[in-house]
Amino acid sequence: MKQILAMTLKELKVFSKDRGAVIVTFLMPFMFILIMSSAASGGGGPDAADPISLIAVDEDGGELATTIIDSLGEIEAFDVQIDVDGVVATREYAESVIEADRDVMVLVIPMGLADMGDETRLELIADPATSVQLVGPVQGAIQGAVESAVFMSSLPKGALEEMVAGMEGGSSIEVARVAPAAMDLGDDEPDNAYQVTVPGYTIFGIFWIVSILASSVLAERRDGTFRRLLVAPMNRATMLAGKLIPHFMVNVVQITLMFATAAILFGLSLGADPTALILLSLAAAASATGLGVLVSAFVRTEAQAGGLTTLLLLTMAAIGGCFIPRFAMPDWMASIGMITPHAWALDGYHDLLVRGSGLSEVLPEIAAVTAFAVAFFAIGVWRFKFE
Numbered sequence: 095m096k097q098i099l100a101m102t103l104k105e106l107k108v109f110s111k112d113r114g115a116v117i118v119t120f121l122m123p124f125m126f127i128l129i130m131s132s133a134a135s136g137g138g139g140p141d142a143a144d145p146i147s148l149i150a151v152d153e154d155g156g157e158l159a160t161t162i163i164d165s166l167g168e169i170e171a172f173d174v175q176i177d178v179d180g181v182v183a184t185r186e187y188a189e190s191v192i193e194a195d196r197d198v199m200v201l202v203i204p205m206g207l208a209d210m211g212d213e214t215r216l217e218l219i220a221d222p223a224t225s226v227q228l229v230g231p232v233q234g235a236i237q238g239a240v241e242s243a244v245f246m247s248s249l250p251k252g253a254l255e256e257m258v259a260g261m262e263g264g265s266s267i268e269v270a271r272v273a274p275a276a277m278d279l280g281d282d283e284p285d286n287a288y289q290v291t292v293p294g295y296t297i298f299g300i301f302w303i304v305s306i307l308a309s310s311v312l313a314e315r316r317d318g319t320f321r322r323l324l325v326a327p328m329n330r331a332t333m334l335a336g337k338l339i340p341h342f343m344v345n346v347v348q349i350t351l352m353f354a355t356a357a358i359l360f361g362l363s364l365g366a367d368p369t370a371l372i373l374l375s376l377a378a379a380a381s382a383t384g385l386g387v388l389v390s391a392f393v394r395t396e397a398q399a400g401g402l403t404t405l406l407l408l409t410m411a412a413i414g415g416c417f418i419p420r421f422a423m424p425d426w427m428a429s430i431g432m433i434t435p436h437a438w439a440l441d442g443y444h445d446l447l448v449r450g451s452g453l454s455e456v457l458p459e460i461a462a463v464t465a466f467a468v469a470f471f472a473i474g475v476w477r478f479k480f481e
Contacts, residue, residue, distance in 0.1 A: 145173040146232060147198045149188045152176065154207040162203065162216075162243040169235060189219060189274040196221040197421045199229075201236060207267070215268040216240060222273040223444040225290055225419055229271055237269045277449040288360040293443035294416040296352045297436050300345045300382045301411070305403040307341050307386030308393055334475065338383055345379035365446040370453035370460070374442045377463040381435040384470030391477035410434045435466035 150163045167174045177183055178191055188200040200219040207214065218236060220229050244267065313319075314337075356362035365371055389406065393399040411417060413427060414436025420428040431437040442459030445451035 145171055147195075148172045148174050148232075149178060149183050149191065149198060149200045150174055150176050151183050151185050151188050151200060151202045153185070153205050154203050155205075156207060158243065159203045159207050162240055165239040165243045166201070166236065169239065171235065185219075186275075189276065192219060192221055192274050193276060196224070199224075199232060201269075215270050217272045218269055219272055219274055221449070222277050223290055223448040224421065226287060228419070228422060233269055233271055240267050240269060273449075288356060288362050289448045290419075290444065292352070292356045292360070292362055293447060294440055296349060297378060297414070297439050297443075298407075298411045298416040299352065300348050300379060301385065301407050301436070302403075303341050303345050303348075303382050304386040304389050304407060305400065306344075307338075307383065308390045308399040308403055309396065310341075311337070311390040312393065312396060312399055334387075334478065338387060341386060342379055342383045345382050346376065349375045349379060363447060366450060367446060367452040370451075370456050371446055373453070374439065374446065374456060374460050374463065377460050377467060378435070378439045380467035381439070381463050381470065384467040384474065385435075387474030387478065388470045389474075391474045391479070410436050413437075415440050435463050438462040438466070 148166065150166065152159050152163060163174065163176065166172055175183070178187065181187065183191075183200075185200070185202055188198075188202075192198050192200060202217040202219065204214070204216070216236070218229070218233055220232075353362065353364060357364060385406075389399070389403055393402055413423075413431040414420075414434040415423075415431055416436055420431050420437065423431070438459045442456045442463070445456045445459065
């Protein structure tokens with residue numbers, strides 16, 4: 095028993111001397127809980143604390159359409175607007191608002207609503223990158239309000255009975271989700287769920303190269319490999335490049351395999367601009383490798399490397415939108431997320447794979463992710479010590 099106690103005390107003393115590891119060990123779960131809980135509390139459906147902006151475009155102008163809009167206005171989860179900046183909303187103008195503010199949704203009530211034809215439907219226009227977990231409840235809430243308005247309408251009794259009879263015969267008003275015209279992929283529109291989630295998990299996955307690179311550098315220092323290489327006819331830049339390029343290549347292969355597998359198994363669409371997809375992927379791989387250099391320059395023990403990379407990568411992925419979409423986060427957290435390469439890369443992938451954008455539209459995201467890579471490399475190389 096004494097031996098067990100002595101060994102226990104020895105291990106605790108060794109652990110306590112590595113202050114960086116101690117701090118990270120206890121800080122990591124606290125930070126992860128804090129970030130994920132704060133992100134999840136910011137939105138996500140019609141019961142969220144912040145109301146969802148819903149622009150109502152009334153192309154019908156009839157009493158039933160007015161009743162539907164009034165019913166939606168009574169739902170606390172919606173901030174219903176019939177005009178934008180003092181201008182009565184048209185479909186085209188409302189879609190332009192979505193392109194500028196992707197948190198907004200638009201409900202279009204078509205002409206001839208009261209006729210209750212078999213093909214009558216209301217269209218809920220939303221950014222195609224908005225997850226079904228958010229749009230689904232909104233769509234359901236609107237459907238319920240529409241059905242309630244139909245049966246509780248103040249139309250003359252004969253008209254109401256005619257509508258009820260039509261419904262019993264199979265007619266109904268459908269609330270259908272559609273994309274803005276500028277983002278509509280038509281018949282080639284892919285399954286939204288995979289298009290939205292696969293890029294996020296891919297970005298989260300490639301950044302774990304940071305842990306592998308940091309552990310590899312620590313092993314080289316511990317084994318004295320760097321010390322022996324320093325006496326060879328090789329400059330430090332060449333030595334460091336030889337260390338980094340293989341990890342960059344691993345990241346590129348990882349991205350390729352994840353997208354290829356998702357395309358084969360889940361029908362993931364790779365967008366219409368392969369050049370833009372390749373450039374964005376190369377920038378993301380470089381950014382992840384650069385972060386590995388930066389972390390390697392500061393950690394000194396395996397415990398620090400493991401704890402710091404886990405804390406850093408989980409935090410960056412969380413606020414960058416890899417787990418919870420940024421539009422479902424509080425505004426302050428969504429803004430903070432833009433300081434991570436994850437957020438920019440994810441926006442770029444969604445532009446290419448979901449919104450049908452091309453190279454010209456995603457150049458800002460590619461430039462931002464590349465800038466992160468350059469900054470990580472520059473600071474990491476500046477602080478890097480071979481011994």
